[in-house]
Amino acid sequence: MNKYVAESFGTFWLVFGGCGSAVLAATFPSVGIGWVGVSLAFGLTVLTMAYAIGHISGCHLNPAVSIGLWVGGRFPANQLLPYIIAQILGATVAGGVLYLIASGQASFDVSAGFASNGYAEHSPGGYSIISALITEVVMTMMFLLVILGSTDKRAPQGMAPIAIGLCLTLIHLISIPVTNTSVNPARSTGVALFVGDWAIAQLWLFWLAPIIGACLGAVVYKFIGRTKD
Numbered sequence: 001m002n003k004y005v006a007e008s009f010g011t012f013w014l015v016f017g018g019c020g021s022a023v024l025a026a027t028f029p030s031v032g033i034g035w036v037g038v039s040l041a042f043g044l045t046v047l048t049m050a051y052a053i054g055h056i057s058g059c060h061l062n063p064a065v066s067i068g069l070w071v072g073g074r075f076p077a078n079q080l081l082p083y084i085i086a087q088i089l090g091a092t093v094a095g096g097v098l099y100l101i102a103s104g105q106a107s108f109d110v111s112a113g114f115a116s117n118g119y120a121e122h123s124p125g126g127y128s129i130i131s132a133l134i135t136e137v138v139m140t141m142m143f144l145l146v147i148l149g150s151t152d153k154r155a156p157q158g159m160a161p162i163a164i165g166l167c168l169t170l171i172h173l174i175s176i177p178v179t180n181t182s183v184n185p186a187r188s189t190g191v192a193l194f195v196g197d198w199a200i201a202q203l204w205l206f207w208l209a210p211i212i213g214a215c216l217g218a219v220v221y222k223f224i225g226r227t228k229d
Contacts, residue, residue, distance in 0.1 A: 018038070018187065023114060063186055073220065073222070081144040095190040095193060110194055117192070123179060139175050139213065140210040145217045146163055203209075208225060
Protein backbone atom coordinates (compact mmCIF):
# COMPACT_ATOMS: atom_id res chain seq x y z
CA MET A 1 0.00 0.00 0.00
CA ASN A 2 2.86 2.41 0.73
CA LYS A 3 3.87 2.20 -2.95
CA TYR A 4 0.45 3.33 -4.11
CA VAL A 5 0.26 6.16 -1.58
CA ALA A 6 3.73 7.30 -2.66
CA GLU A 7 2.64 7.29 -6.30
CA SER A 8 -0.40 9.40 -5.44
CA PHE A 9 1.65 11.99 -3.60
CA GLY A 10 4.31 11.99 -6.28
CA THR A 11 1.81 12.50 -9.09
CA PHE A 12 0.09 15.19 -7.03
CA TRP A 13 3.41 17.05 -6.85
CA LEU A 14 4.04 16.67 -10.58
CA VAL A 15 0.63 18.05 -11.58
CA PHE A 16 0.48 20.71 -8.89
CA GLY A 17 4.04 21.88 -9.50
CA GLY A 18 4.04 21.65 -13.28
CA CYS A 19 0.50 22.75 -14.10
CA GLY A 20 0.53 25.16 -11.18
CA SER A 21 3.54 26.95 -12.63
CA ALA A 22 1.67 27.27 -15.93
CA VAL A 23 -1.59 28.49 -14.41
CA LEU A 24 -0.26 30.74 -11.65
CA ALA A 25 3.19 31.91 -12.70
CA ALA A 26 3.71 31.64 -16.46
CA THR A 27 2.45 35.13 -17.26
CA PHE A 28 2.37 36.82 -13.84
CA PRO A 29 1.92 39.76 -13.69
CA SER A 30 2.94 40.66 -17.23
CA VAL A 31 6.32 38.93 -17.44
CA GLY A 32 6.21 35.60 -15.66
CA ILE A 33 8.35 32.50 -15.85
CA GLY A 34 7.18 31.69 -19.39
CA TRP A 35 7.46 28.36 -21.19
CA VAL A 36 11.06 27.91 -20.10
CA GLY A 37 10.06 28.25 -16.46
CA VAL A 38 7.12 25.86 -16.86
CA SER A 39 9.39 23.32 -18.58
CA LEU A 40 11.87 23.55 -15.73
CA ALA A 41 9.08 23.22 -13.16
CA PHE A 42 7.90 19.92 -14.64
CA GLY A 43 11.46 18.61 -14.69
CA LEU A 44 12.02 19.65 -11.09
CA THR A 45 8.89 17.89 -9.86
CA VAL A 46 10.14 14.59 -11.27
CA LEU A 47 13.70 15.12 -10.09
CA THR A 48 12.69 15.96 -6.52
CA MET A 49 10.16 13.14 -6.27
CA ALA A 50 12.57 10.62 -7.76
CA TYR A 51 14.89 11.23 -4.83
CA ALA A 52 11.99 11.40 -2.34
CA ILE A 53 10.01 8.29 -3.32
CA GLY A 54 12.05 6.49 -5.96
CA HIS A 55 13.18 3.94 -3.37
CA ILE A 56 9.55 3.38 -2.30
CA SER A 57 7.53 3.13 -5.51
CA GLY A 58 10.01 3.66 -8.33
CA CYS A 59 8.50 7.13 -8.89
CA HIS A 60 6.56 6.42 -12.09
CA LEU A 61 4.02 9.27 -11.66
CA ASN A 62 2.66 8.41 -15.08
CA PRO A 63 0.45 5.56 -16.41
CA ALA A 64 2.41 5.52 -19.67
CA VAL A 65 5.67 5.07 -17.76
CA SER A 66 4.22 2.22 -15.71
CA ILE A 67 3.00 0.50 -18.88
CA GLY A 68 6.32 1.11 -20.61
CA LEU A 69 8.24 -0.35 -17.69
CA TRP A 70 5.98 -3.39 -17.80
CA VAL A 71 6.63 -3.83 -21.53
CA GLY A 72 10.34 -3.43 -20.82
CA GLY A 73 10.25 -6.21 -18.23
CA ARG A 74 10.88 -3.87 -15.29
CA PHE A 75 7.44 -3.88 -13.66
CA PRO A 76 4.96 -6.63 -12.71
CA ALA A 77 1.61 -6.73 -14.50
CA ASN A 78 -0.36 -7.26 -11.29
CA GLN A 79 0.63 -3.80 -10.01
CA LEU A 80 -0.25 -1.89 -13.18
CA LEU A 81 -3.88 -1.12 -12.40
CA PRO A 82 -3.29 -0.06 -8.76
CA TYR A 83 -0.45 2.21 -9.86
CA ILE A 84 -2.54 3.83 -12.58
CA ILE A 85 -5.46 4.39 -10.20
CA ALA A 86 -3.13 5.92 -7.61
CA GLN A 87 -1.60 8.22 -10.24
CA ILE A 88 -4.98 9.42 -11.51
CA LEU A 89 -6.19 10.07 -7.95
CA GLY A 90 -3.09 12.10 -7.15
CA ALA A 91 -3.39 14.09 -10.38
CA THR A 92 -7.08 14.80 -9.80
CA VAL A 93 -6.54 16.00 -6.24
CA ALA A 94 -3.76 18.25 -7.53
CA GLY A 95 -6.10 19.64 -10.17
CA GLY A 96 -8.69 20.32 -7.47
CA VAL A 97 -6.26 22.10 -5.15
CA LEU A 98 -4.94 24.16 -8.06
CA TYR A 99 -8.50 25.05 -9.07
CA LEU A 100 -9.28 26.25 -5.54
CA ILE A 101 -6.21 28.48 -5.55
CA ALA A 102 -6.60 29.83 -9.10
CA SER A 103 -10.31 30.53 -8.73
CA GLY A 104 -9.49 32.96 -5.95
CA GLN A 105 -8.53 35.47 -8.64
CA ALA A 106 -11.46 37.48 -10.02
CA SER A 107 -10.34 37.14 -13.64
CA PHE A 108 -9.85 33.37 -13.51
CA ASP A 109 -11.52 31.49 -16.38
CA VAL A 110 -11.16 27.72 -16.29
CA SER A 111 -12.46 27.43 -19.87
CA ALA A 112 -9.33 29.27 -21.06
CA GLY A 113 -7.41 26.03 -20.64
CA PHE A 114 -6.21 25.51 -17.06
CA ALA A 115 -2.98 23.99 -18.45
CA SER A 116 -4.95 21.33 -20.34
CA ASN A 117 -3.51 19.55 -23.34
CA GLY A 118 -5.06 20.05 -26.76
CA TYR A 119 -4.71 20.00 -30.51
CA ALA A 120 -6.06 22.04 -33.44
CA GLU A 121 -7.74 25.16 -32.06
CA HIS A 122 -6.72 24.13 -28.53
CA SER A 123 -3.04 23.70 -29.37
CA PRO A 124 -0.99 26.67 -28.10
CA GLY A 125 0.50 27.00 -31.58
CA GLY A 126 -2.52 25.82 -33.54
CA TYR A 127 -0.94 22.47 -34.51
CA SER A 128 -3.06 19.74 -36.10
CA ILE A 129 -4.18 16.46 -34.55
CA ILE A 130 -1.52 14.63 -36.61
CA SER A 131 1.22 16.92 -35.31
CA ALA A 132 -0.03 16.40 -31.76
CA LEU A 133 -0.16 12.61 -32.16
CA ILE A 134 3.36 12.37 -33.59
CA THR A 135 4.76 14.75 -30.99
CA GLU A 136 3.29 12.88 -28.04
CA VAL A 137 4.36 9.48 -29.37
CA VAL A 138 7.94 10.57 -30.09
CA MET A 139 8.38 12.55 -26.87
CA THR A 140 7.10 9.70 -24.70
CA MET A 141 9.20 7.17 -26.60
CA MET A 142 12.35 9.16 -25.88
CA PHE A 143 11.28 9.67 -22.26
CA LEU A 144 11.03 5.91 -21.73
CA LEU A 145 14.36 5.40 -23.46
CA VAL A 146 16.01 7.79 -21.00
CA ILE A 147 14.19 6.26 -18.02
CA LEU A 148 15.17 2.71 -18.90
CA GLY A 149 18.72 3.65 -19.80
CA SER A 150 19.44 5.81 -16.77
CA THR A 151 18.00 3.23 -14.36
CA ASP A 152 19.86 0.32 -15.95
CA LYS A 153 22.17 -1.36 -13.45
CA ARG A 154 25.06 -0.61 -15.83
CA ALA A 155 24.39 3.15 -15.73
CA PRO A 156 26.07 5.49 -13.19
CA GLN A 157 24.29 4.98 -9.89
CA GLY A 158 22.36 7.81 -8.28
CA MET A 159 22.24 9.95 -11.42
CA ALA A 160 18.95 8.70 -12.89
CA PRO A 161 16.72 11.37 -11.28
CA ILE A 162 18.82 14.14 -12.83
CA ALA A 163 18.76 12.58 -16.29
CA ILE A 164 15.02 11.91 -16.11
CA GLY A 165 14.18 15.37 -14.76
CA LEU A 166 16.27 17.11 -17.41
CA CYS A 167 14.74 14.91 -20.10
CA LEU A 168 11.24 15.96 -19.06
CA THR A 169 12.37 19.59 -19.09
CA LEU A 170 13.68 19.20 -22.63
CA ILE A 171 10.49 17.47 -23.73
CA HIS A 172 8.46 20.45 -22.52
CA LEU A 173 10.78 22.94 -24.19
CA ILE A 174 10.16 21.16 -27.49
CA SER A 175 6.48 20.36 -27.30
CA ILE A 176 4.62 22.98 -25.24
CA PRO A 177 3.80 24.91 -28.44
CA VAL A 178 2.29 21.79 -30.03
CA THR A 179 0.16 20.16 -27.31
CA ASN A 180 1.00 22.01 -24.09
CA THR A 181 2.94 18.79 -23.43
CA SER A 182 1.37 15.73 -21.91
CA VAL A 183 3.49 12.55 -22.23
CA ASN A 184 1.48 11.61 -19.15
CA PRO A 185 -2.20 10.57 -19.19
CA ALA A 186 -2.63 11.27 -15.47
CA ARG A 187 -1.30 14.83 -15.84
CA SER A 188 -3.73 15.41 -18.72
CA THR A 189 -6.68 13.92 -16.86
CA GLY A 190 -6.05 15.78 -13.61
CA VAL A 191 -6.71 19.19 -15.14
CA ALA A 192 -9.05 18.22 -18.00
CA LEU A 193 -11.68 17.05 -15.50
CA PHE A 194 -12.01 20.62 -14.23
CA VAL A 195 -12.14 22.18 -17.70
CA GLY A 196 -14.63 19.68 -19.12
CA ASP A 197 -15.97 20.34 -22.62
CA TRP A 198 -13.17 20.31 -25.23
CA ALA A 199 -10.49 19.14 -22.77
CA ILE A 200 -12.45 15.95 -22.08
CA ALA A 201 -13.30 15.50 -25.76
CA GLN A 202 -9.60 15.61 -26.71
CA LEU A 203 -8.33 13.63 -23.73
CA TRP A 204 -8.30 10.34 -25.65
CA LEU A 205 -5.25 11.42 -27.64
CA PHE A 206 -3.31 12.15 -24.47
CA TRP A 207 -3.92 8.62 -23.27
CA LEU A 208 -3.39 6.83 -26.56
CA ALA A 209 -0.27 8.60 -27.84
CA PRO A 210 1.80 8.46 -24.62
CA ILE A 211 1.00 4.78 -24.13
CA ILE A 212 2.01 3.97 -27.71
CA GLY A 213 5.17 6.02 -27.31
CA ALA A 214 6.05 4.36 -24.00
CA CYS A 215 5.66 0.89 -25.49
CA LEU A 216 7.83 1.85 -28.46
CA GLY A 217 10.49 3.25 -26.13
CA ALA A 218 10.50 0.03 -24.11
CA VAL A 219 10.84 -2.11 -27.24
CA VAL A 220 13.66 0.06 -28.58
CA TYR A 221 15.57 -0.10 -25.29
CA LYS A 222 15.13 -3.86 -25.04
CA PHE A 223 16.86 -4.07 -28.42
CA ILE A 224 19.68 -1.56 -27.99
CA GLY A 225 20.25 -2.25 -24.30
CA ARG A 226 20.47 -6.00 -24.48
CA THR A 227 23.72 -7.65 -23.45
CA LYS A 228 25.49 -10.59 -25.03
CA ASP A 229 24.98 -13.89 -23.27
